[in-house]
Amino acid sequence: MTDVEVFLDDTPGEVRGIVARNGRYQHLIVHRETDPAAHRLGAVSVGRIARIDTAFRAAFVDLGGAGPMGFLPLSKTVRLAEGQAVEVEVAAEPREAKGPVLRLLGAGEGQPRLLSEGPTVREVLGTLAPGITPMTGVEAIRASLEAEDEALGSVHAFPAFALDLAVQRTRALIAVDIDYAHLPGRDVRKGRERANGEGLIQAARLIGLKGWAGLVAVDLVGTAVDPGAISGMARSAFGGEATIGPVSRFGLLQLSLPWRRRPIDDVLLDASGRPSIASRAVDLTRRLRLALLLDTASPRLRIRCSAVEAEAAGALVARLGPRASLIVDPSAIRGNTAVEQG
Incomplete structure (x- = not known):
């Protein structure tokens, strides 16, 4: 079995490509139909x-x-x-x-x-994972939702390494904080080295998944680190496009990554940091599509949502076919949807 999995989620309004390596999501490519093709x-x-x-x-x-x-x-x-x-x-x-x-x-x-136009999502996947046929349907939708959750998260735990990782973006830079909880019975120095190495690997993966770039500041575990070893770990984790800076005496590593794709949070969230109406419309269409694929026996499925969401998603849901429909619930709270038979 290959350690690389590729998914293609083609939902009305949006196409997503997902690449996972060793069970962890590494790339999330989102092409929304309303985005200007000239900007891709x-x-x-x-x-x-x-x-x-x-x-x-x-x-x-x-x-x-x-x-x-x-x-x-x-x-x-x-x-x-x-x-x-x-x-x-x-x-x-x-x-x-x-x-x-x-x-x-x-x-x-x-x-x-x-x-x-630029490469399609399928073509991008072919470049990122050559020779691997993308999975579609239920598997792709689930991978899409899981990758989105991780891409929009800011704090990530890796218990096997006693590691907590915070990855956050400000206007000026991306801040990465590697926290290590020493486990009794383990060598402290080796534990810190291992945490820094794995922290850099996961930070590089998460920054790529989020679509972020620019200046990155990494707060390493400990201050008595080997600058040469840390620089080598960073080059291995972030790849050849990264410009690796020095490690300060305070245990802070700086590096720079070139911008390529639009950040996932820019695509999915509004100015307040909540899913935009367009994102909610695609999301409820995706969840209704998942229900239709899982339940092939029911003659009709509908999704209950707010009036604002129904207005934005009506044309998208119609493209799912005659088994799919929307029901407007005046009491529904934006973001809370439910699929039901009807």
């Missing part, structure tokens, strides 16, 4: 230079669709003018209020427009 990683467009910012040595590019303009870093040798058409590729998806980061391919012609 790898999408190629003709854009128009709307403004050049000499202070940032960059240009803001109108891609011709909704949402913020693209950000195009410029090298010293590139000379562009406002109004000029360029062909660009998305190198990093939008996050927060920032538009996609672009890579210049060359001169463009005509009006701003999408030339080719």
Whole structure:
């Protein structure tokens, strides 16, 4: 049996790809139907230079669709003018209020427009786990829900290593706190080394699962650590794209990761940190789809939800077929849904 599992959850409104290695989720790719195709990683467009910012040595590019303009870093040798058409590729998806980061391919012609969409979720999975056929249906939906729960969590426990890990994102950086509870009868020094090593592995996995990047500060276990050994562990855990910084005398490791995909919390949550209405609509559609797959005998299943959720999810649920329906419950609390026969 392979130690890599791949899942493809194709629910109306959203497609998710999940990769698990050794029983732990490592990648969660989410493509929502309402997201601008021109903003997806790898999408190629003709854009128009709307403004050049000499202070940032960059240009803001109108891609011709909704949402913020693209950000195009410029090298010293590139000379562009406002109004000029360029062909660009998305190198990093939008996050927060920032538009996609672009890579210049060359001169463009005509009006701003999408030339080719980026890779589909299935194609991304093929790159992350070559040769492995994705599981679909019930297994994929369950993996999707479990991976989402872990991606949106901030504190994670690993009892086998007596390890607690907090991974949190601020406006400035990602903060990782590795906590180790020494177990009686074990060597303290080796326990700390093991906790730091496993903590870095799990921190790298969780940051990737969440879709985060940028500056990362890791509070290690203990202050008397071997900087060389810690740097080696970090390179092994985070991979070749990471820039590993020094370890301070306070046991703090700094590193940097390049942005690529839109963070999962940006996709699923609103400004208050709660699931957005769009996310709730897809979620209740996904849960109703799961119930339909598990219960093939009932002639009809419906999901009880609030009026706001029903309005957002009506068209999505209709795509599940004649066995699926919504029922509006005025007393239902947003986020509390129930599937029932009907």
